[in-house]
Amino acid sequence: MNEIIEVSGLNKHFGGVAALRGVSFTVSKSQLTVIIGPSGGGKSTLLRCLNGLETFDSGRVRIGDITLERNNHPQSRALNKDLRELRKEVGMVFQGFNLFPHLTVLENAIRAPMVVRGLERKEAVERATELLIKVGLQDRADYYPSQLSGGQQQRAAIARALAMSPQVMLYDEPTSALDPSLVNEVLQIMRKLDDEGMTQVVVTHEMRFARQAADNILFLYDGEIVESGRAEVFFSSPHDERTRRFLRNFIE
Numbered sequence: 001m002n003e004i005i006e007v008s009g010l011n012k013h014f015g016g017v018a019a020l021r022g023v024s025f026t027v028s029k030s031q032l033t034v035i036i037g038p039s040g041g042g043k044s045t046l047l048r049c050l051n052g053l054e055t056f057d058s059g060r061v062r063i064g065d066i067t068l069e070r071n072n073h074p075q076s077r078a079l080n081k082d083l084r085e086l087r088k089e090v091g092m093v094f095q096g097f098n099l100f101p102h103l104t105v106l107e108n109a110i111r112a113p114m115v116v117r118g119l120e121r122k123e124a125v126e127r128a129t130e131l132l133i134k135v136g137l138q139d140r141a142d143y144y145p146s147q148l149s150g151g152q153q154q155r156a157a158i159a160r161a162l163a164m165s166p167q168v169m170l171y172d173e174p175t176s177a178l179d180p181s182l183v184n185e186v187l188q189i190m191r192k193l194d195d196e197g198m199t200q201v202v203v204t205h206e207m208r209f210a211r212q213a214a215d216n217i218l219f220l221y222d223g224e225i226v227e228s229g230r231a232e233v234f235f236s237s238p239h240d241e242r243t244r245r246f247l248r249n250f251i252e
Helices: 043-050 077-089 105-115 121-134 150-162 180-195 207-213 231-236 241-248
Strands: 003-014 017-028 032-036 058-063 066-071 090-093 168-172 199-203 216-221 224-230
Touching: 003 043, 003 199, 017 043, 017 199, 017 216, 017 224, 032 043, 032 207, 043 058, 043 168, 043 199, 058 077, 066 077, 077 090, 090 150, 105 121, 105 150, 121 150, 150 168, 150 180, 180 199, 180 207, 207 231, 216 231, 216 241, 224 231, 224 241
Parallel strands: 032 199, 032 216, 090 168, 168 199
Antiparallel strands: 003 017, 003 058, 058 066, 216 224
C-alpha cells in the first residue's frame, strides 16, 4: 500500500512521565485514520509530534518525503529545517479553532500561503475562495471570527489549513468545543474531504463518526497503541480487554 505516514518507535516524556511509549503505525494515502482512547493517554501529544509542535525524544516520523528522526540527541539545525518543511505539508485543526481574531475569514485563509509558500495575493485569494465554497462559508469571507458560530469557526479553520495544499490533515478533537447541534456540519466536511482522497488523521471521541467514516482505528492507552485495525473489525470484535472496556462507555 502507498504509505504516506510512517511512525516508528516514537517516545516522548514530559519530565519523568512517559506520554508516548514506542508508538509505531502507518497511514496509507487517502486513508481516514481515527485515534481514540481515554483522556491523558497521549493522543494529542502524538498528533503534535506528527506536525512538529512537540519534539519527540526518540523514534522516527516520515510524512511524504520528509523524515524526522531522533535518538535522544539535542535538536540540530538540520532537524529544525526538516520541521519547517514538514509543517508546510501537514494541515492542523485544533479544538479551539485558533483563528486570528483580528483577520477576516478570507485573510485568515490567505496569510500562510502568501507568507510561507510565497503565493501572490491574487492566487491566494482564488484558492481561499474555492475552499470557502467547499466548506460552505463563501458568504462569510469578510466576517471576523467573533461574528461566526463555533461550527463556522471550525470550518474556517479547516479551510485555512487546506489553503496550504497539505498532503495530510490532522485534527485534534475538532468538535469537542462545539454545541452538539454544530458537530455534524464539521464532520460532514471531513467526510467530503475523505471522498476527495485527502489523507486525514483524527483524534476524536465521536464514536459514531469513527465507526462510520474511518478506514482504520488506533486505540491509544497510556501512551501505547494497544489495538488497531479496520473500523468494522475493531468495533465488532476488539481483542484487548482495555479496548472492550473503553468501548463499553460509548456503545451499548
